[in-house]
Amino acid sequence: MPVTVQFRFRTPPARARLSRFDRYLVVRITVNSVRDSGFAARERFRDPNSGAVSFGDILVVDSRQWNPVLYEVRGRHQEAIDKNNIIDRIRHDVKTVCTDQQRRFDAGNAPMPTTDSVKFEYLNGLPPTVLAGQFVYPPTFLARKQNKASVMPDGPTAYLGPNSLLETAFRAYLSDLVASKVETGQLSRSTYLLRKSACDYLERYPLSAITRVSDVTPHWLSRFHTWLLSQPSGSPHQKFKNLRMSPGTATSYCSHISKVLTWMKNQYLIPLNPITDMGDLPRQPNKDVVFLNPPQIEKLFQLSVPDSLAVSLWWFRLICLTGLDYPDAVRYAQARYSYEDYTPGGKPKIVIRRAKPPGNVCNIPITERLTDLWDEVIGEAPYAPTDSTLINHLVHIGSMIGFEHRLTPKVGRKTAGVIFLRDYSIKAVSNILGHSTIAITERHYVKVTGYQVDHETDRLR
Secondary structure, eight states: OOEEEEEEEEOOOGGGOOOTTEEEEEEEEEETTEEOOOEEOEEEEEOTTTOOEEEEEEOEEEGGGEETTTTEEOSSSHHHHHHHHHHHHHHHHHHHHHHHHHHHHHTTSSOOOOHHHHHHHHHHSSOOEEETTEEEOOHHHHHHHHHHHHHSTTOOGGGOSTTSBHHHHHHHHHHHHHHHTTTTTTSOHHHHHHHHHHHHHHHHSTTTTTOBGGGOOHHHHHHHHHHHTTSBOSOGGGGGGOOBOOHHHHHHHHHHHHHHHHHHHHTTSSSOOTTSSOTTOOOOOOOOOOOOOHHHHHHHHHOOOOHHHHHHHHHHHHHHHHOOOHHHHHHHHHTHHHHEEEOTTSOEEEEEEOSSTTOOEEEEEOOHHHHHHHHHTTTOOOOOOOHHHHHHHHHHHHHHTTOOSOOOHHHHHHHHHHHHHTTSOHHHHHHHTTOSSHHHHHHHTOOOOHHHHHHHHHHHO
16 A cells, blocks of 8 residues: 655744744655645554544654654754654554555455545544445544645645646645745745746736646747746836846746646656756846955944944844854854864864755854954844844945945855955865855855955965
8 A cells, every 4th residue: 555654844833932943743644646735743642442542742843953855853862862753653653554444445344545544543543434335534524624725725636637727736836835834944935935926927828727737848838938028027016117027037937837847746646747957948147246345344344333233233244254144143143152163173163054955064264353253242142133124234334335236144145255265265165155066156156356366466476
C-alpha cells in the first residue's frame, strides 16, 4: 500500500507567544497519490485496554534546526532526540493504520483504504463505519473537512490532473503554499505576492477559460508572454501613465507557471513538466550594484547625527562592518557572545547562520573598527528600530554623506563586501557573506571602480 508521511510548518498564532523562529509541525499523509490537507503533529497515546487515543501538545520546532529533506530536527541534544522520537512514532503509527486497513481490504472485510480513512482511524483509534461497501464518517469529521475546503477553495489535489484548468491548478498551488506555510522562512511574502500576481494575470488571459494543464507547451507559453507585454503595468492609481509590462516581468510570471507544473509533477498529478526551460524568453536584467565608495564610508563613520538618527546610524554601521542582513544583525547583536568564536590562530570572528534560505553559515572576521563600534555602546546593543523606521532614517543619513542613490540595509551589505574585498580573496568574501557560490559574489558584489584601482596601485607600491 503506497503511503507517505511528510511534515510541514504552520505559523503559530500570536497568542501562542513563541519565539520568532518557532513553528507548529503539521502531518500530511498521502495514500495512493492522494494527499490530505494536514493535521497537527501531536504525541499520540493509546490505551491498551480500551483502544482509545489521546494526544499531547502540538509539536513546536525551531525552523532553523529543521531538516526539510529527512523531516527531522538537526542536532544530538536531548530535545532534538525527543522530538525526533515523537516524529518517528507518528510516522510509524500512520503507516501501521494504513497497513491494517489494507489487510482488511485484502480479506474482503472493508473498502480500499483512503487518505480520509487512514486519518480518521489515526485520530480516533477506531476505523470508520462501513455502509454499503463504503466508508461513512460522522458529521464532526465532515464538518472539519468542509472548513478546510473553505480555506482552500480548490479542494484536495485529488481533483487535479492533466485535464484540470490551468487557472484552477494555479489557485490550488497558491493554497498549498499557504496551507503548508512553505513561504515561512523559505519563501518571502514579496515572492508569494509576485506569484499571486501571475495567477491574477492568468485569470484575465482570454484563453484561460479553455486552457488545461495538458495544453501548456512552450508555444502556448510564448503566446501568453506576448499577451502579457500588452497589459498595463503598475498599481491602479498609476494607470494614467499608460505603461506596459516589461519583458523581464512577463518572463518572471511565465516562470511561475512552470513552478505550478513542477509542483503538480511532484504530487504525481502529471507525468512531467513540459516547460522546464524558458527558452528564448527575455530575462530580467541584473540590477546595478550600488555601494558606498571609500570617501563616503569614512564620512559615515565620522558622521555626527541628531539623537533621533543615532540608533539607526549605529545599526547601519554594524551592517557595513559585518555584511549581515538586518534581521541577522539584530539576532547577532542581541546575543552577541553566542555567535562569537575564535580562529585557530586566536583571531575573533562571528559564526552565524543566515535566516535567508538556504541558511548558509557566515564566518565574519571581527575588525578593529567593529570592536570600536561595540565600545560606543559599552558592549550592549541599542534597541532595534523597525524596518520602516530604519529605512526612513537612512534616507536622511544618505543625503548627509552625499550618497546619490537610496540608502538601504542592502546597500550596507554590499558595502561590506567591497570593504572585505580590500584584504580578503573573493573566495573568503563569499564565505563571509554566506553565499552559496562565488558566482553570486562576482555578480552582485564585485564592481571595479577607480577607487579600487587606486587601492591596488598603492598596495603594490
